[in-house]
Amino acid sequence: MVSAGAVSAAAWPVSLGQVTAMTFPPGLDLPSHEHADATLAVVLRGGFTGRYDGVERDCSPMTVIVEPAGSIHANRFGSRPTHVLSLSLADVTPPQVGAMARESRLTRDAYATSLARSADAELQRPDELTSLAVDGLALEIAARLARAASGDEPDGWLRAARDLVHERYAEPLRLDVVAAEIGVEPDRLARAFRRTYRTPLATYVRRLRVEAAAERLVREPEASIATIAADVGFADQSHLTRRFVAVMGTTPARYRAAHRFPLG
Secondary structure, eight states, X not given: OTXXXXXXXXXXXXXXXXXXXXXXXXXXXXXXXXXXXXXXXXXXXXXXXXXXXXXXXEEOTTEEEEEOTTOOEEEEXXXXXXXXXXXXXXXXXXXXXXXXXXXXXXXXXXXXXXXXXXXXXXXXXXXXXXXXXXXXXXXXXXXXXXXXXXXXXXXXXHHHHHHHHHHHTTSOOOHHHHHHHHTSOHHHHHHHHHHHHSSOHHHHHHHHHHHHHHHHHHHOXXXXXXXXXXXXXXXXXXXXXXXXXXXXXXXXXXXXXXXXXXXX
């Protein structure tokens, strides 16, 4: 079972399988085990050291873990309670999601974490619309991970444009600057980027900045929000806060408070 060793667990059926919110006690050591179904797990608070494919990995808050069905792994939890939201995938999973879940993968994803936190909140306080809400959130998490794993860019130049903004998102980038560096016309870049990544380039850059800020809020609890805002490319703290609320659904201060238990 996904929740083996947990001191509390709340499960809910969804179209992709089952969503489970669970809390593990400090110091728990789960020996090598496997799950019958492929699992997507998001660490919300606390953390653990996970052993995947023979390699130990730090699974602190905002870590998203893809565990294929039958893959053997182990978990050693830190000194704080650890809260995780998982999605166990059923056999009827869409093929794109199934393909993504056939390979072990660990990444840090602030937006997926925000979606998982919303699903967790629904499970803690269910009402007549919880089924609809949790199902939608689970689908969005799975779709985000499947797209990230597919790497389906139609042209190398578009992939290069995306890589450039990932490297320089904190700079005052403009569409014409990115297009010039890649060597294409601005309107061609704008159309292709929106079509492939389903968002305008400017919106994509703002989300990168928000996600970078979210990670630093957790990783650097002593850093001021104003400093983080400037470092990731926002004009000031209020600018960051407006964008953060739009993307994450909460303020930077509340997001940091929700992740106040670091890996110990």
